[in-house]
Amino acid sequence: MRTLRLKKCIVGMSVALGLAGALTACGATAPAATPTSNSGASQLSGTVTVFAAASLKATFTQLAKDFEAKNPGTKVTLSFAGSSDLVTQISQGAPADVFASADTKNMTKLADAKLLDGTATNFATNVLEIAVPPSNPASISSLADLAKPGVKVVTCASQVPCGAATETVEKASGITLSPVSEESSVTDVLGKVTSGEADAGLVYVTDVKGAGDKVMGVPFPESDAAVNTYPIATVSSSQNKELAVAFIASVTSEAGKKVLGDAGFGAP
């Protein structure tokens, strides 16, 4: 049991986070390996490792802090990456307890591989928004403006979730965009807008909020055609399912909803 845990910790180090984070994780997990007699719901302890989509970075960092404050003796270790990268890591044996995906497609991949404990819960939604530099050099005020000649638009490639959403919006609205670049992540799209290279980019509402005053958001009604749902679930190989379930409950609680709502996420 102990050696197994040690191995898992070593895997954890190589897969996620910094060395320091992984070491504290291993240290904190050790006591949990020997179960205590009174393990009631109020006696949560140990470490829960949460793999979450990159777009959840700000909110989940906050939620983890709140969770640790509310449950002394617990530690939440976070690993953020693209949802499909995280699915690959979990399939390859990365020691995740909780997985929060930015789309249902990637969660289904894990469910199909029988790597989930129970079913996933939808906890947030996200829609696209147009991000423009604060000066809005191309005077963008609607989705149709993006199709005007000479406007440098950057979008996600159709292979990644934000690109798939962009494609859905284009189809639903009948507006065809000719982007100057199709990036492989939403952060790359945002980067092109904040650096002023692009006149506009299609990103999530939450990305616009997260970028502060470096970009300006232009909401558009056509975004309703592609509502992205965020599911969360316990991973079947989790060594601390009690804690995993408690963390998921804190995300879906009223307090959790408020943190997510403040960041721009919608209710599922």
Next chain:
Amino acid sequence: MKTATGYQGIPRWIYAVAAVGGLLVVLPLVAMLAKVNWPQFVPLITSESSLAALGLSLRTSAASTVLCIVLGIPLALVLARGEFPGQRLLRAFVLLPLVLPPVVGGIALLYTFGRQGLLGKSLEAAGIQIAFSTTAVVLAQTFVALPFLVVSLEGALRSAGNRYEAVAATLGARPTTVLRRVTLPLVLPGLASGAVLSFARSLGEFGATLTFAGSLEGVTRTLPLEIYLQRETDADAAVALSLVLVAVAVAVVGLSYGARRSSTPAEVRP
């Protein structure tokens, strides 16, 4: 290689450690080979987007190699033969992209040639737009590949010495003639291997391109960017394309090694 005395000069245990080192490089490649979906290999690498990426990679790398040669020869000459204040500083800066993370190079290029950049503003006023164009890809590749050519050529220039140039000059040849007729032919093998390495580095360029040039099929999405994107949805395609890149890299490195070996006799010729 055995010396004249037959003494190898390395203890046996070194071989064991060397084998581990070799495995560290070879094993991941073997693992990748094992993952290739062979029945689908040809369709995967000949899909429209793959061919567009491969074509773009070869064209931009060729262009950056030419740029590296044009800019690298004078740089190497100045560094190897010239004498001026700040020479060592210049060498350090020229070699910087070798150790710089590519994404840092991309950010630096962005703030130079980007729309809001140091030169970008004037270029934009002149009607030249670099961002999101194939030119941006070539610039990013040249930035990271130039040191390879300069290092190779500077080394060749130093080991060749300047005796022949001195003789040519005493016979009345002008400096440009000496450069064209004596110096360059003398260091041609070093120049060739440097050019081949620059080509290989350009072909593999990823970070600076992603940060600076963007990613659009046929315009800025080179083979490494295509692999990065395919990995999201089609792992088989990503592995197949990776193998293509490995094959090209092996061929290029082999070529460069060949050029280097054939350069040895030329340098020691009395």
